[in-house]
Amino acid sequence: MTLPIPPFEYLERYRNEGTRTYSSHAAYTEAESAYRPDSPRERFELPLFEFPRDQMLVYTANPPAELAGRYLADNKVMFAIHPQVLKSCQQDGYVQRTLELSKRCKTMSVAPSSSTRTLYALEQPPLHAVKVHFPFKISRYGRRMRHEVLEQAINVSRELEAGIGLLDEHFAFLREVIAVCHPDLDPGSPRGEHWGYLVRDMQPFPIGEANARLIPGFALYGRDFFDSGIPLLLHDLIGRADPLTFVLDNIMLPIVRHWVACFRHFGYLMEPHGQNVIFEVDPAGKFSRIIHRDLSVGIDVRRRRDIGLSNRRLNRYNLMDQDRFHSIVYDRFMGGHFFDRLVQACLENHDGLSREDFTGPCREEFARAFPEHREYFPRTVWYFSEERDEFNKPLYQDTGAAPEWRP
Ligand SMILES: Nc1ncnc2c1ncn2[C@@H]1O[C@H](COP(=O)(O)OP(=O)(O)OP(=O)(O)O)[C@@H](O)[C@H]1O
Ligand SMILES: [Mg+2]
Numbered sequence: 001m002t003l004p005i006p007p008f009e010y011l012e013r014y015r016n017e018g019t020r021t022y023s024s025h026a027a028y029t030e031a032e033s034a035y036r037p038d039s040p041r042e043r044f045e046l047p048l049f050e051f052p053r054d055q056m057l058v059y060t061a062n063p064p065a066e067l068a069g070r071y072l073a074d075n076k077v078m079f080a081i082h083p084q085v086l087k088s089c090q091q092d093g094y095v096q097r098t099l100e101l102s103k104r105c106k107t108m109s110v111a112p113s114s115s116t117r118t119l120y121a122l123e124q125p126p127l128h129a130v131k132v133h134f135p136f137k138i139s140r141y142g143r144r145m146r147h148e149v150l151e152q153a154i155n156v157s158r159e160l161e162a163g164i165g166l167l168d169e170h171f172a173f174l175r176e177v178i179a180v181c182h183p184d185l186d187p188g189s190p191r192g193e194h195w196g197y198l199v200r201d202m203q204p205f206p207i208g209e210a211n212a213r214l215i216p217g218f219a220l221y222g223r224d225f226f227d228s229g230i231p232l233l234l235h236d237l238i239g240r241a242d243p244l245t246f247v248l249d250n251i252m253l254p255i256v257r258h259w260v261a262c263f264r265h266f267g268y269l270m271e272p273h274g275q276n277v278i279f280e281v282d283p284a285g286k287f288s289r290i291i292h293r294d295l296s297v298g299i300d301v302r303r304r305r306d307i308g309l310s311n312r313r314l315n316r317y318n319l320m321d322q323d324r325f326h327s328i329v330y331d332r333f334m335g336g337h338f339f340d341r342l343v344q345a346c347l348e349n350h351d352g353l354s355r356e357d358f359t360g361p362c363r364e365e366f367a368r369a370f371p372e373h374r375e376y377f378p379r380t381v382w383y384f385s386e387e388r389d390e391f392n393k394p395l396y397q398d399t400g401a402a403p404e405w406r407p
Pocket of ligand 1: 218
């Protein structure tokens with residue numbers, strides 16, 4: 001039987017209603033309506049400025065030749081600026097540098113992804129997206145693309161690609177293959193504020209089946225923007241299967257295993273909330289792989305030291321020698337923001353199930369796959385506090401709660 005799964009581009013934009021309830025900030029956005037994923041406007045034009053390559057900082061992680069050709073050809077680089085930034089940040093030194101130094105500008109048609117600031121390139125094969133600087137607040141954070149963030153995403157993409165053999169056959173990810181950034185105009189500043197954008201290859205790595213369907217995690221439990229009465233995709237996909245087995249085997253346990261494997265082999269703190277995972281499903285609705293996106297992850301230097309992994313090819317961004325953020329991403333982003341909603345959707349539709357039916361096997365899987373977890377995780381659940389540091393980043397606080405999705 002073939003299930004009527006809407007196209008990925010549709011799910012990304014319009015099957016995400018009612019999902020951003022996990023914190024008081026989650027539904028907040030300063031993006032102008034035309035640039036939001038749920039805008040009815042199909043596309044907008046993204047300005048691309050041409051520069052001589054030696055005027056920009058460029059980082060790459062094995063880009064496909066067609067993408068390198070499009071963004072880095074002939075000793076030139078293309079530089080993308082979100083139109084809202086171009087319009088509203090005219091005092092920004094890097095907007096000014098762009099307008100002063102670039103002699104040529106063209107535009108490219110794009111559509112916003114679920115994260116707003118990552119933009120799909122339309123009719124510009126191969127399939128790819130650009131993740132652009134967007135210093136406006138969406139949810140809890142302003143969405144900058146500072147130099148160290150860009151460079152680190154490329155470093156992580158390269159390292160994960162080289163180490164893909166350490167992960168199981170159900171793991172795939174979206175590579176971040178090119179980053180272009182302005183040089184630092186203010187080297188005295190406490191933190192480099194120069195910014196740029198990156199190119200994300202939308203062909204999953206390793207390459208999957210050509211006829212696979214892709215479903216963003218949130219679209220399993222999100223309502224449709226145009227018709228709130230459409231049944232949840234999760235319920236359709238479960239069909240007559242046993243809901244507990246279906247959700248554990250296809251969704252939760254593989255994500256727990258991937259989280260643990262990325263941590264154990266690389267020290268990465270993946271953030272598998274509903275927006276950062278994509279399910280690859282065959283035309284009959286059978287789940288094959290989980291595609292992870294967004295490589296701006298925390299990196300535990302304690303774990304890397306313990307397994308003898310060098311940090312020589314990393315910069316300082318997001319290197320961590322404490323355990324708190326581990327709980328934020330695992331207990332809250334994955335457990336609270338994502339898994340809790342799947343449980344809720346199952347309990348709504350099926351009698352005789354309890355929350356512990358889901359948390360129990362995940363706790364066991366975590367302990368089995370990650371025997372050393374007590375060395376790296378706090379005993380309690382941590383989350384963001386409402387206080388901010390000097391760079392306006394939220395501080396962390398101990399909630400005191402006992403974890404549910406790990407022992
Ligand atoms: N259901 C959802 N759950 C979590 N985040 C969501 C959801 N829907 C939309 N979002 C948005 O996606 C973004 C999640 O933040 P995150 O840091 O993972 O992504 P990003 O770095 O902005 O982009 P990308 O995932 O494209 O790399 C936020 O802007 C958030 O508002
Ligand atoms: Mg994301």
